[in-house]
Amino acid sequence: MTRWNAIWLAVAAALLIAVPAIIGNDFYVNMASQVLIYALFALSINMMLGFGGMVSLGHAAYLGLCGYACILLTINGFDQLTAAILALAFSTAMAGLFGMLSLRAPGLGFIMITLALGQIVWGIAYRANTLTGGDNGLRLPARPVPFGIDLSSAPRFYYFALIVVALALFFIWRFSRSPFGASLKGARDQPRRMSMLGHNVWLIRWLTFVMAGFWGSVASLLFVYYNLFLSPHALGLQQSAEILLMAILGGASSLAGPIVGAAIITLVKNVISTYVERWNTLLGMVFVVVIIFMPYGLVPGCQTLWRKITTPKSTPGNIA
Secondary structure (H helix, E strand, C coil): CCHHHHHHHHHHHHHHHCHHHHHCCHHHHHHHHHHHHHHHHHHHHHHHHCCCCCCCCCCCHHHHHHHHHHHHHHHCCCCHHHHHHHHHHHHHHHHHHHHHHHCCCCCHHHHHHHHHHHHHHHHHHHHCHHHHCHHHCEECCCCCCHHHCCCCCHHHHHHHHHHHHHHHHHHHHHHHHCHHHHHHHHHHHCHHHHHHCCCCHHHHHHHHHHHHHHHHHHHHHHHHHHHCEECHHHHCHHHHHHHHHHHHHHCCCCCHHHHHHHHHHHHHHHCHHHCCCCHHHHHHHHHHHHHHHCCCCHHHHHHHHHHHHHCCCCCHHHCC
16 A cells, blocks of 8 residues: 555545534434445445456345345344344345356346346335335334444444444455455456466356345445335335446446445435436436546546646656
């Protein structure tokens, strides 16, 4: 890590910790919690998209699988910790199954299979009235109380979400810098060469798919704890597309990109939409401008621009 990266990381961490004190208003603190939740969703899908080159249109399925499992276990007598662990295990196991099915086809076939699987989960959630409540959804009785800390207040839940996302970010960062992460990037760029070198490309992609499903499930728990409610509307195609666009907008080739993309889209949806009636048009214009001027996303584009500004230009007089 370079000195500048360390400075930026320290500044970002200080600002995130100070958010409740700086904002003060519970509405905007809750908005910051939503940004963190969607940032984790975007980081999880970016494990497949940015590092593995796998485009999924069914990532919101884990929101439904883990979220419904957690609520159902809780209302049937399990304590919050046991319910969360079992829900994570179930959703991660389903990610393993979905990965086996999706990775049978490359490229467009992979996208369509993930889309179909996501729609199957949505359809079950919508039609299974006796299990999921159908269109009425299910309510979680209360937020968890980790180590006796009540998370009912906006600042406390924000710090809880911040700790979870920080831990997830650390593990995903280590994943991206590990030998396995390097082999995943090799499988993305040169799958035939990686196979010739003795790497099991399918297994590398499948393990990445499962890990992305796990972190997507962790984000699902935060989503359910925040809203205390889950309905089929939260796991439809639109949700999957928004999570994917968050990673693309910010820059799928960087760790900070999905976080920036999640912040922009969440704030436009929930804050700007109260002032601008056609906020969808505004969001579309943002995408068009970014794609034209920063095709690799906002974060990589800003990094390139910063290097151009700070790098001294050589002149004929400076040449020995």
